[in-house]
Amino acid sequence: MTAEFGVLGAVEARIDGRPVALGHARQRCVLGVLLVEAGRPVTVDQLIDRVWGEDAPQRAAGALYSYLSRLRSAVAGAGEVEIRRRPGGYVLTADPQTVDLHRFRRLMTLARQSDADATATELTEQALGLWRGEPFAGLDTPWLASMRRLLLGERFAAELDRNDGLLRLGRHSELLPALSAAVAEHPLDERLAGQAMLALYRCGRQADADEQYRRIRRCLADELGSDPGAALRRLHERILAADPGLQAAAGDARSPGVPLTAATPVPAQLPADVRAFIGRTEELATLDRLLAPPESDEPPLTVALLSGTAGVGKSALAVRWAHRVRGSFPDGQLYVNLRGYDAEQPVAVADALAGFLTALGVRGPEIPPGIDERAGRYRSELTGRRMLVLLDNASSVDQIRPLLPGTGSCLVLITSRDSLPGMVAVHGAERVNLDLLPPADAVALLRRLIGARVDREPAVAAALAAACARLPLALRIAAELAAERTGASLAELVAELGDHQVRLDLLNAGGDPHAEVRAVFSWSYQHLPADAARVFRLLGLHPGDNVHVDAVAALTGADAGEARRLLGVLVRASLIHVGRGGRYGMHDLLRAYAAELAAAHDAPADRRAALTGLFDHYLAGSVAAMDALHPRQGASPGDPEAARNWIEAERPNLAATCIYGAAHGWPRHAIALAGTLFRYLDAGGPVAEAVTVTASAVAAARAVGDRQAQARALSDLGRLHRRQGRLDDAAATYGHALMLYADLGERAAEAVALRNLGSVHWRLGDYRQAAEHYRRAWAHYQGLDDGAGQADALVRLGLVDARLGDQAAATQRLRSALELFARLGDGFSEAYVSSLLARLSHEPAELERSAVLLEQSLAVVRQAGDRTAEAYVLTDLAAVHARSGRLAEAAGHLRRALVLHRRIGDRASEAEALNDLGQVLHAAGAAGEARAQHEQALILAREIGDRYEQARAHDGLAATAEAGGDPDGGRPHRELARRGFADLAVPAAPGLEVPAAPGR
Template sequence: MTTGAADELLRRYCQDLHTLWRQAGGPSLRTLGGSVGLSKSQVGAVLGGQIRRPPDWDVVKSLVGAFHQYAKEHDRLRHVSLRTGIEEFWRPRHAMLEQAFRHRRTTDPKAPAADRQPPRPAPAAPPVPRPVPRQLPPAVRCFTGRDTELRALTALLELPAEDGDAVVISCLNGTAGVGKTALAVHWAHQVADRFPDGQLYVNLRGYHPEQPMGADEAVTGFLDALGVPDQDLPRDLDGRSARFRTELAGRRMLIVLDNASSVEQIRPLLPGTGRCLVLVTSRDSLAGLVAVDGAQRLDLSTLPLTDAAVLLHRLIGWRAEVEADAVQALARRCAQLPLALRIAAELAGRRSEAPLAELLAELADGQRRLNLLATGDDPHAAVTAVFSWSTQHLPAEVARTFRLLGLHPGADLDGYAVAALAGTGLAAARDTLDLLARAHLVHPTSTGRYGMHDLLRAYAVSLTTALDGDRDQRAARDRLFDYYLAATADAVAGLYPAEVTSRPRVAPAATPSPDLSEPHAAKRWLDTERCTLVAVARYTATHGWAGHAIRLSVLLYRYLDGGHYADGLAVYQHALHAARQVGDLVGQAHALAGLGNTEQRVGRPESAAEHLRQAIELFRRSGDPVGEATAQNSLGFLHFELVRYDSAESCFGRALTLFRQTANLTGEALVCNNLGLVHRRRGRHEAAAEHHRRALELARRTHDWTAEALALDCLGLVEQQLGRHRAAADHHQQALVLTRRYGNRRGEAHVLDNLGTAQVGLGAPERAHRYFEQALAIFTEIGDYGGRASALNGLGEATHASGQPATALTHFIAALSAATIAGARHQQARAHTGLGHAHHTRGEPGRAHHHYEYALAHAADLELAEAERIRSHVTALADHGPVNRTT
């Protein structure tokens, strides 16, 4: 084995130990070190792959045992890999690793050249880089003052921690509008280069009047930014918090937790090691975080008068030089609060014809009208007075729109949402947003989208409560929720023109909507608005718009099934709550079906099966055969994944009957494809091909490109198993064009993987290697361990076919690890078969026989047609006959 191949084998071995550690919940390195007799840094080196030779077997055995014990104590044994036997799985891998390094020693450069002619290794698949999030919002314009506070924050970077694992936490505390966020973001941009692994930012909306962000939502967003796929997310907050700490281990990152209201919001978002720094902003003093977690508190007061005047000078311009006394008075009138100063400066700048003294008089009148001066030095009085001052000088329709913005449940919005709230045209809505942004009453969050400071949101809500009647507020929310429902329906129709489930009828919105008929525009809109749609689902489910929450969940079913599983679980839970509140059985059935399908994706088979059975019963009672068929199909696929082929065929058969009775061609196509999968797995190739051809015909008739790509890909697989590799490659190429045209990354990876296998069959292993590498990169990116196992098996088969059995071993071992993590037993059988081939080629019949036996056991248990082929290899080995290099 070459030096590079042995090192790659060691890297993957350590990587899989690290994966097992994460799945166990990330026990501390100090705890692990105590259990295996190593230092914390030595354990970290093993898990981080920072070692040059294999660790002792006793160390590995103790580590894996500690992972299992920790997982058992913390109820995390749901991962298949945590239930894998140490001796049965890790001992053979460790022995193979040690053998690889022993073999490498025999190829030392000092040895005679004739004695060392190792096969040229195929290039290793390029590593997929870990995401480096850059989530900081834009720095505020004309930032002024705060030199003392900036130096204090920077000094935190130089503090020697008493404990090397201590996390540095700083809390910026102060009243609303005092500039906590501006200071935090300004400083974060100054020091961003000191955190090469990225910066995370979240607005916890701690003082939002209705929807503060929970810690579970925040940590889920962070995990998404760090590249953790939804299917790998732990079920509860504690598990996700542990996974977050695991992902941050060894990284140097800056984490900004903005606008927190309580310690409970913060603690699940804290890293576990001292290489990260956390900056928290809050109106609360957060005494518990200081006392228990060692946070450094930095109290932020209003700007000194000099700095406040300088800020006004910079914002107002030359007029401030002429009216210096008025600027000082204006700074005092604004209580030297940065938010109030900026709003006042914007209004002064827009009214360039009026002297600043006149504006000061108006502000004084506003304070008297609002009766806000009674508190004397209360800064909230000043900022509210400035809000009032600013909004009173807005055009009436713009002021009304500002008030209505407080009714929006999401974090930000665009011109279409504003048009819906206000009942205006799109151009007027965009002009209003521009004017409000110039007045600092909203702020841009991205191109064409705007958010609102929580203090301004609260002020807007108070105004709409006082000035707009209940009927007007209800009408505004009706228009907004109708718009989101109609736009979602348009986007789903554009992206999935042939929906499997029966779509609810949705009337067109009465206000402007974007053109979402083109698939790319539809997907872009759904991706942009996904968080808002989840917020809308939550609000409508609990505030009297149950029908909107239910229909929204049905519309989003197929989109959310594309990998947005955490959001899907939230949307379906809200829909289930709404449907139960109003006694809607069909709505309950759809929500239960969505929950069951999503739980299947994230590895909760027992809960998924129970929800799907409940959905089937409710659909049946409600007389909804299409819904029942869809749920039966999902339950059938769950059985298929669990290797219960008889149960899967039974469910697929019932679903097919119902779809045909209702003339639902799209549903029929999907079930035909699934039946073909079962037949192919059982070796019934002609029956499988017949089902896939029927699915292809229906998909083309209904213009369902997703089903068409799937049918073409499956037909290619059948052709491969019949030995018709050229026809197989043609089918896969057609499927690849469709998946790439419509941006289906998971589908693209599967097709690339299958194309690689076809090229191996065609005798072109080098070309196959390229396809497998591309597939592996995508599968790794989206977190699909089953796909990774398949692509790695393919790489092993390709390198073995090109005469490199030593390199093939590294791929097959990595494939076996990924397949074990995914619970993909058919890929485990394939990996053991490949290992048997590679060992036999290397003249190691004992090892080959060992892996063939394992492969045969897996194949027989799974009812794989492959079992007979593997049995023939075992027989050939026993007779010392030749073994074919390809599979």
């Protein structure tokens, strides 16, 4: 008997085409979870969490066993399909291809691997034809809601792939109606807009294509404050120019075609292809075969491993093959050198994940703090994408595992000196072992690099290849030196190399007795001029991956021209290579060799002076760049664009310098550089990187006993934790900073720390403690005669009063704050406080006056480009409009505020705005859409520990369920909301009437 299962719509099961009765909703949830994990065990705890979430009853396990028993009976007649108890949990033994979800993903994998547009499009349409509606229709748990959003994203990606295929096949006319409808539903999607523009143009509607571009440009400006991407702008230019290349091409073979802009970035991180690549034909053919679709129903290969000794050419082969097949990975290529065998500076897994997430379009503030959370976000971002991930120089399975995608549409290529058996045994990796170059290929590489001299002295050339252990790295170094010494015969060079091999304590690279390459390095090094040799040694001390000529000048004490000349000498000797943007890098073995030489030949004082010069250069450059981006009073104006480009290019080196300086004796540089870099990272840079850098400053300040610097760094770190939603960590960090400032007697800084600590306690729902910190901050500001600080503290105290239900006290404090702001001429703060008073007073005139002031503030902050302030003003304006009954305007403002909160990474404000939007939509009669907003708010509030927003979300979910005629579904949420508000000792469900916590 044949069984078929479905989750892409209502959860269903059919045996021989007849539907199976699956019982009530909770029981179907259990089956839905098992179907998603078909063939894999799911623990009891996982089942309970996914089926009930936090609403699990006390006897959830007993109910679960009952549901499993009934489901086991329901599918009992379906051949080999069973629900079995195994050591890892319960498993549904059905073939995954009998489940529509897994069949959909399999078809999409085959489609993205196909080289024929007609085949790919047909497979994609088959995959889309499996959808019957919303996944898990009629079922609702937090886990299922999250899965539903994920799967709908996969469906949308598949629809975009189908559109591209149909356009390449010239079927633009039949596609146009569907594209028009999709654009209306997704007005900000640039890839979709590009498809619609191209279809319109090919249908002879150039003016409509131009209008489509103008429409999305307006939407992006209004919603995101940004312009269309470069690809969409280029497509628009080609349409206006009536480029003949935009016409549909005949035939079926897949070609580059017209580049359509994507809604998400398409990373292209591969290093430059390798010059003079020789041999490895068998290994390349083996790698090519890995791309072929599996003949059976086995899942596609997702991991390949190139292993071999150091210097054998693993990275060169991986990069060469990656460039050969990049067309098979249209969604991009990711690359990271993990430096797994670098004892000083291996790349941390957390940093590698942060780099990948940034390349995938995740804004810095949205990158989660922990490795597990980052790995989960990384897998989610890769879902549905066809990408190649190259992990170079990995040393262990632990360094690799978090970087593995969770989708069969991606291929990971790993290079390692280790055989990594765990990758093969656990992750099904295909290993390709790389041996030394065959003698003929080794000589051929020398011929390519040296020229005809190899043919004149074939026996000597073979001896030179043998002396280089037939390692490509050593062969290239030897060949470059031979090419420079045209007056010497190859025999003389081989003899000289032999002398070095006798004299030197040879390096056994990677444990392979055949890989003794230090002699080859030494041979090349010994022929360097003394000044170039010194530069080579000092480059081994640099803490980063690549270096600019200006930094080399600072490291060596030379001027830029001389540094450039000496770098050219090292490039010609193949001891360093030129990277992107005119920067220079070194192979890991050569870096280790250079550092060893520096330790042996350069005095400790000279090494320290060199690094001090480098770190001074980085610190001065950072200060100048930040002054250009955010001018301080009295600072000379600079070029903001040049400053931004410099700091982005040097950012990895700046972060590495902070970490290295804190750990190896440059604490003052680490402190100063971290503080300067924080100004950039806090304004929109990667938060994960900012945390690492700022934590190094904390450690450096503690090591030298500089309590003032430690307090400043802790304050910065607390701010970063708060932005990430790590409220407990933020409270602990701010608390430590507060104690230090109090001991130091810095009253102004202590007041700021008290205010920040109060805001964290506000988010945690500890209003009494928040009020205590705000009162102490207010007293400090009074003693300092700081009117703005006093007004700010009064506003915060008024918000606590309002949250706790004392509107009279709240009104009195807010009016006092309003008077202070008016006296100070702070119109922005005056508008904000007016909006709070309007929301408390219920007076239409107050609401109208507040709306006018907020509109004025909105214009000011938009003119200044302050996105954070804009998000807060939009939220305040939405509340005023909602109180005035202008629900459409309120919803529009909240949607724009949400976009900004997400870009900034203010997760607490995002949860609050989601709940606000849910209330507005519910009031407007859109209960279904309102429910979706509250669901997102609940998930986010749980993640960051905001108990008040959790209670609000439950209250909203109860209201939408009741409005939809489902009081039973709303009852658990109503109880959780009641309990949450009671625990916080606040009035139940005040909604938009109670002002928001200030994040300003």
